[in-house]
C-alpha cells in the first residue's frame with residue numbers, strides 16, 4: 034500500500050469506529066441549531082435533487098428534506114459504511130451511496146445541488162472531488178462546502194487528532210483555483226469565526 038492509500042484506510046477506520054455515537058458527541062442541540070441556520074441560507078427549492086457528499090450519519094438529511102419537500106431526491110454519499118448506516122433511520126427515501134467523493138457513482142448533470150458539510154478536508158484528492166461535483170451537477174446547479182468554524186480553526190482541530198492530522202481546508206486562492214479549474218463560476222466565500230461557506234455554480238441555467 035502506498036502512503037496515500039494507507040492514510041485513506043486509517044481515516045476510513047477512524048470514521049467507522051466513530052460512527053456509533055457520532056451525533057451524540059458532535060451534535061448537541063446548539064450545534065444542531067447552528068447547522069440548521071447554515072442550511073437555511075442555501076437556495077433550496079421544492080423537489081430538488083441534492084447530493085450530501087461526506088454525509089456521515091446523515092445529520093443534514095432531515096434538514097434538507099424539510100426544505101426540499103417530500104418529492105425531493107436526497108442522495109447521501111460516504112466512504113464509511115458504518116457512518117452511512119445511520120441514513121436509512123433518518124429518511125427511508127434517501128438514497129445511500131457507499132462511495133468516495135472522488136468517484137461519485139451518478140450520471141453527469143444529475144443533481145441540482147451538492148452540499149459538503151464538515152467533510153471536504155478529509156477527501157484525499159480535493160481536485161478530483163471538485164471535478165466530480167462539477168460533473169454530476171446540472172448546468173446552473175451549485176456546490177457548497179460548509180463548516181461551523183473558520184478554516185484556521187478547522188485545520189487546528191484536525192491536527193489535534195492523529196487519524197485526521199493534516200486534513201486541511203485549502204486556502205482561499207487554492208479553493209478558487211480548484212473550482213475554476215473544474216469549470217465552476219460565481220465562486221463566493223463567506224467566512225467568520227463561526228462558519229465557512231464556499232459556494233460555486235456550474236455554468237448554465239437550472240431547468
Ligand SMILES: C[S@@+](CC[C@H](N)C(=O)[O-])C[C@H]1O[C@@H](n2cnc3c(N)ncnc32)[C@H](O)[C@@H]1O
Pocket residue numbers: 044045048086087088089090091092110111112113116132133134135150151152155156157
Ligand atoms: C467529519 S465527518 C462529517 C460527517 C457529516 N457531514 C457530519 O457533519 O456529521 C467526515 C465524513 O467524511 C467521510 N469521508 C472521508 N473521506 C471521504 C471520501 N473520500 N469520500 C466520501 N466521504 C468521505 C467520512 O467517512 C466522514 O463520514
